[in-house]
Structures are given as structure tokens and as C-alpha cells.
Amino acid sequence: MICIILSERIDRRVTERTSNRNEGPSRDEIIALLAAEGGECTRLYENADRVRREHTGDDVYVRGIIEFSNICANDCLYCGIRASNSVVNRYTMTSEEILAVARSIEAMEQTTVVLQSGETPGISDKDIGLLIRQIKEETTLAVTLSVGNRPPETYRYWKDCGLDRYLIRFETSDRELFARFHPDCSLNERISCLRILKDLGIQTGSGFMIGLPGETIPILADNILLCRELDLDMIGIGPFIPHPDTPLGREPNAYEGDKEIFFKALAALRIANPDAHIPATTAFDAVFPGTGRDLALQRGANIFMPNNTPVRHRKDYLLYPGKPCVDESADQCVNCVMARIKALGRTVGKGPGHSLKKF
Ligand code: SAM
Ligand code: FES
Numbered sequence: 001m002i003c004i005i006l007s008e009r010i011d012r013r014v015t016e017r018t019s020n021r022n023e024g025p026s027r028d029e030i031i032a033l034l035a036a037e038g039g040e041c042t043r044l045y046e047n048a049d050r051v052r053r054e055h056t057g058d059d060v061y062v063r064g065i066i067e068f069s070n071i072c073a074n075d076c077l078y079c080g081i082r083a084s085n086s087v088v089n090r091y092t093m094t095s096e097e098i099l100a101v102a103r104s105i106e107a108m109e110q111t112t113v114v115l116q117s118g119e120t121p122g123i124s125d126k127d128i129g130l131l132i133r134q135i136k137e138e139t140t141l142a143v144t145l146s147v148g149n150r151p152p153e154t155y156r157y158w159k160d161c162g163l164d165r166y167l168i169r170f171e172t173s174d175r176e177l178f179a180r181f182h183p184d185c186s187l188n189e190r191i192s193c194l195r196i197l198k199d200l201g202i203q204t205g206s207g208f209m210i211g212l213p214g215e216t217i218p219i220l221a222d223n224i225l226l227c228r229e230l231d232l233d234m235i236g237i238g239p240f241i242p243h244p245d246t247p248l249g250r251e252p253n254a255y256e257g258d259k260e261i262f263f264k265a266l267a268a269l270r271i272a273n274p275d276a277h278i279p280a281t282t283a284f285d286a287v288f289p290g291t292g293r294d295l296a297l298q299r300g301a302n303i304f305m306p307n308n309t310p311v312r313h314r315k316d317y318l319l320y321p322g323k324p325c326v327d328e329s330a331d332q333c334v335n336c337v338m339a340r341i342k343a344l345g346r347t348v349g350k351g352p353g354h355s356l357k358k359f
Pocket of ligand 1: 148
């Protein structure tokens with residue numbers, strides 16, 4: 001009961017706030033939500049779903065993702081395509097190939113293209129800019145990019161080329177854990193990238209993994225609070241899944257015996273961030289095959305990101321094992337996603353589905 005009253009109280013306070021960002025939930029309140037069990041947990045999900053409906057409506061925006069290169073200069077300890085993983089067959093799609101997939105994304109009624117790769121892809125920053133410009137000229141798609149840390153002038157150049165949005169997760173708000181898992185970058189650098197992107201007027205997305213080894217519930221609560229503090233337009237979170245060919249391959253998720261926490265985190269995230277776009281991320285389907293993303297959509301999420309990467313490259317972009325849709329074509333993935341959305345009684349969003357905050 002405490003949890004239900006709490007989530008309603010937080011929602012009221014968060015919704016009523018005008019410009020004072022301090023009026024969000026406290027750390028203790030988030031921790032209490034994450035502790036919900038049984039009937040309280042059901043009510044937590046119902047509340048998150050209500051907050052989602054009241055703030056973002058029943059539209060689910062479909063953003064087509066293209067994993068255009070798995071080349072990466074970084075060595076994040078959890079990541080399947082880290083530079084030191086010599087088992088990976090490296091690839092980079094040409095600009096023409098990417099453009100062709102972008103056109104097909106538009107033809108399949110997806111309204112955003114999300115271009116994702118390792119941190120230093122086989123395409124230069126200049127060519128990425130030219131590609132953004134071409135996609136904007138030839139299609140009506142919104143363009144989201146996710147290629148890691150860059151200097152401010154590169155972000156500005158991409159913005160001038162027409163870039164709408166950028167995704168870069170902070171992964172964990174805990175400084176020590178961040179340093180342990182990221183030999184190439186500090187948490188401060190990551191946060192600074194997010195602030196620069198926001199200042200440039202690029203819609204900014206970030207988020208974290210749930211259950212990195214060493215994570216505790218207070219750290220998880222801090223991750224949710226950091227999303228709010230950063231005033232993000234989009235927030236993507238998903239469970240950490242150990243990849244056997246990485247240094248964390250034998251370290252289980254911190255909540256191995258309690259996978260329900262993944263959904264509780266999502267629900268608490270929605271209650272703390274009512275106006276953010278929150279995707280039902282692929283990792284939920286990897287942990288809960290066939291149902292994870294549907295449940296995420298019913299517990300706070302409002303975005304679906306079908307994989308549009310050409311099938312021949314999919315098995316080479318395995319960030320973690322059990323990634324779904326590795327053998328399906330883009331058509332199959334998109335048709336499946338549209339059917340899943342409709343089966344939940346939701347509607348497919350028309351138009352770009354830009355940030356719900358001021359832009
Ligand atoms: N290079 C870009 C960047 O760093 O923002 C985008 C690519 S990166 C592979 C995309 C996301 O995959 C990361 O932000 C991380 O949260 C997630 N990821 C990587 N390895 C994972 C794992 N083993 N389990 C769950 N998520 C993982
Ligand atoms: Fe580079 Fe994961 S370590 S994308």
C-alpha cells in the first residue's frame with residue numbers, strides 16, 4: 001500500500017512542478033518503489049502505465065535502427081563488440097547501403113532512423129554528416145545518431161547537417177563502477193557530452209544498464225535520479241547480460257535471482273520522468289523471450305525500435321547473447337512490431353514523435 005500511495009504522490013508532485021527540478025522523487029522514495037512486491041508491484045506497474053498514458057498518450061513511435069558498423073576503438077568491459085574481442089567479424093556498411101535502408105525504413109512507416117555503431121566506426125565523422133544531410137534531403141525521417149563521445153564541434157557539425165537526436169548512455173551513475181568498466185572514458189566526459197548535446201538543441205537520450213556487477217539498489221535509484229537531473233528527452237534502459245567473450249562474461253547480473261527488478265526499474269523510471277520518451281529495449285526480449293518488450297510497453301515504455309540492420313550483419317552486432325531477431329529480415333521485424341503494438345491495444349505513432357519537452 002505504501003508503494004501505491006507513494007507512486008501516486010510522486011506523480012502528482014512531478015506533474016505539478018513547473019520549472020523547479022528539485023520537486024522530483026527522493027532517493028528513498030525510488031528505493032521504496034523498487035522494493036514493491038506482490039500486489040504492490042502490480043499497482044506500481046498500473047501506475048507507471050497510467051502516467052505513460054496521461055503524459056505520452058497511446059501512440060507507440062516506431063524508430064528503425066540500423067547498426068551500420070561494429071568497429072569500435074573502445075574496450076568497455078561488458079560489450080560484445082569491444083575492440084579486444086578478436087572473435088568478432090568486423091563490418092561497416094557503405095553510405096549508399098545505409099541510405100537504401102533509410103529509404104526502406106520510411107517505406108515501412110517508421111518515422112525515425114536510428115544510426116548506431118561502435119564508438120569509432122569505419123565511416124568518418126565528416127561522412128556521417130554528409131549521410132545525415134542526404135537522409136534529411138531524401139526522406140521525411142527524423143535522424144537519431146548513437147556513435148559515442150565526440151568533441152563539441154563534431155556534434156555542432158552534425159546538428160548543422162540536420163541531426164535531430166543523439167543517444168549516449170551514461171551506463172551507471174556510480175563513479176567507481178563506471179571507471180571499472182570503461183577504460184577509455186570517464187563518467188564526467190560522458191555527462192559533459194550530454195550537456196553539450198542539450199545546449200546545441202539536439203534532442204538528447206541517455207540511460208543505463210540494470211544490474212552491472214557490483215550495482216546495488218541505491219545505485220539503481222541514483223541512476224534513475226540522474227536521468228531526471230539531466231532532463232533527458234529520451235531514456236533507454238535494459239538489463240546487463242554477460243557476453244561470454246568479454247571480461248565480464250562470467251559475472252552474473254547483480255539481480256540474477258530477481259529479474260522482476262528490471263521492470264520495477266522501468267516503472268519507477270517512468271514515474272520519475274513522465275515526459276520522456278522511453279523505449280522498450282531489445283535487452284528486455286533477450287531476458288524474457290517473446291514477451292519482454294510487450295511487458296515493457298505496459299509498464300512505462302512508449303517507443304519500439306525494430307532492427308533494420310541487413311540480416312547478413314546482424315550476427316556480427318551481438319552486444320550480448322540471446323539478442324532477438326538475428327535471423328529475421330527488416331520486413332519481418334517491422335511487421336512483427338506493428339502487430340505487437342496493435343495487440344496491446346495501442347496505436348502506431350504518426351509523424352516524427354519528437355521530444356515532448358520544448359523544441
Ligand atoms: N557506441 C555507442 C555508444 O557507446 O553510445 C552505441 C553502441 S553501444 C554498443 C549501445 C549500448 O549497448 C550501450 O550503451 C550499452 O548500454 C549496451 N550494451 C553493451 N553491452 C551490453 C551487455 N552486455 N548487456 C546489455 N547491454 C549492453
Ligand atoms: Fe564500443 Fe561497445 S565497446 S560499442
